[in-house]
Amino acid sequence: MDLAGRTALITGASSGIGRATAIELARRGVRVKVTGRDRGALEEVGAVTGGELLVADLADVEQVDRLAQWADPVDIVVNNAGLGWAGPLSAIELCRAEEMVRVNLLAPIRLTGLLLPGMIERHRGHVVNVASIAGHLGVGWEAVYSATKAALITLSDSVRMEVRASGIGVSVVSPGPVKTAFFDRSGHTYEQRFPRMVSPERVAKVVAGAIRFNRAEVFVPRWLAFPAWLHGAWPALYRRMAARSG
Numbered sequence: 001m002d003l004a005g006r007t008a009l010i011t012g013a014s015s016g017i018g019r020a021t022a023i024e025l026a027r028r029g030v031r032v033k034v035t036g037r038d039r040g041a042l043e044e045v046g047a048v049t050g051g052e053l054l055v056a057d058l059a060d061v062e063q064v065d066r067l068a069q070w071a072d073p074v075d076i077v078v079n080n081a082g083l084g085w086a087g088p089l090s091a092i093e094l095c096r097a098e099e100m101v102r103v104n105l106l107a108p109i110r111l112t113g114l115l116l117p118g119m120i121e122r123h124r125g126h127v128v129n130v131a132s133i134a135g136h137l138g139v140g141w142e143a144v145y146s147a148t149k150a151a152l153i154t155l156s157d158s159v160r161m162e163v164r165a166s167g168i169g170v171s172v173v174s175p176g177p178v179k180t181a182f183f184d185r186s187g188h189t190y191e192q193r194f195p196r197m198v199s200p201e202r203v204a205k206v207v208a209g210a211i212r213f214n215r216a217e218v219f220v221p222r223w224l225a226f227p228a229w230l231h232g233a234w235p236a237l238y239r240r241m242a243a244r245s246g
């Protein structure tokens with residue numbers, strides 16, 4: 001899809017990857033519609049990109065519906081808003097698990113479901129779901145988060161099959177650790193030296209490329225495709241290696 005002149009809705013645009021994606025798409029001539037909960041941060045992104053904004057809490061399905069009504073029509077939807085939580089499964093509060101399912105999974109389901117019919121009618125559109133390497137591999141102490149992202153990946157594969165004939169593309173972008181507020185908000189700091197953190201701007205460029213060239217699945221950094229492949233192709237070996245490396 002040629003990006004210039006298109007319209008894109010970006011969720012979670014008030015911070016991190018979403019903010020960088022809004023700026024990257026605007027730089028490429030896309031008219032952006034940005035959303036998040038933090039009005040001040042959104043206004044700043046709106047000023048930088050010249051985009052429109054709507055404050056919405058994606059954990060609330062009525063606000064998701066209102067967001068879809070406000071955004072329609074769009075050519076591109078970037079389902080990026082998300083949150084994590086780190087700790088043993090037995091310690092997670094049910095309300096936090098529910099919030100993650102609502103924001104990371106239910107909101108993309110609803111938002112995409114509401115915006116796809118218009119795209120199909122216009123025979124033009126692209127959906128990007130920002131997942132995570134955690135959704136491909138399953139990460140310890142991030143079980144619920146990993147599960148929401150795994151579901152988002154499978155959702156994307158299914159929807160891609162449904163809309164392929166209508167000329168709509170669906171991309172899954174799966175980053176490893178990214179230098180954003182995500183870890184602080186998840187209640188832990190990223191202390192591993194490997195994999196190294198990448199910048200949100202790098203992920204934003206990958207998102208733009210995925211739309212431009214209709215890439216079904218992209219990893220950032222790219223080598224993360226290897227553990228994901230190994231996990232699927234040779235799970236016993238993957239488990240042995242993961243147990244050894246931690």
Ligand SMILES: NC(=O)c1ccc[n+]([C@@H]2O[C@H](COP(=O)([O-])OP(=O)(O)OC[C@H]3O[C@@H](n4cnc5c(N)ncnc54)[C@H](OP(=O)(O)O)[C@@H]3O)[C@@H](O)[C@H]2O)c1
Nearest residue numbers: 012014015016017036037038058081082132177178180182
């Ligand atoms: N950072 C990483 O290492 C990493 C790795 C892999 C995947 N990801 C994924 O990348 C996406 C973006 O994360 P990030 O790293 O950019 O983190 P971030 O800086 O914390 O940004 C998260 C965004 O999601 C929005 N959000 C969270 N809860 C929301 C809610 N209830 N309603 C509406 N918006 C909500 C936030 O908006 P407000 O602040 O306005 O509430 C914020 O704009 C997430 O889906 C995350 O799972 C991140």
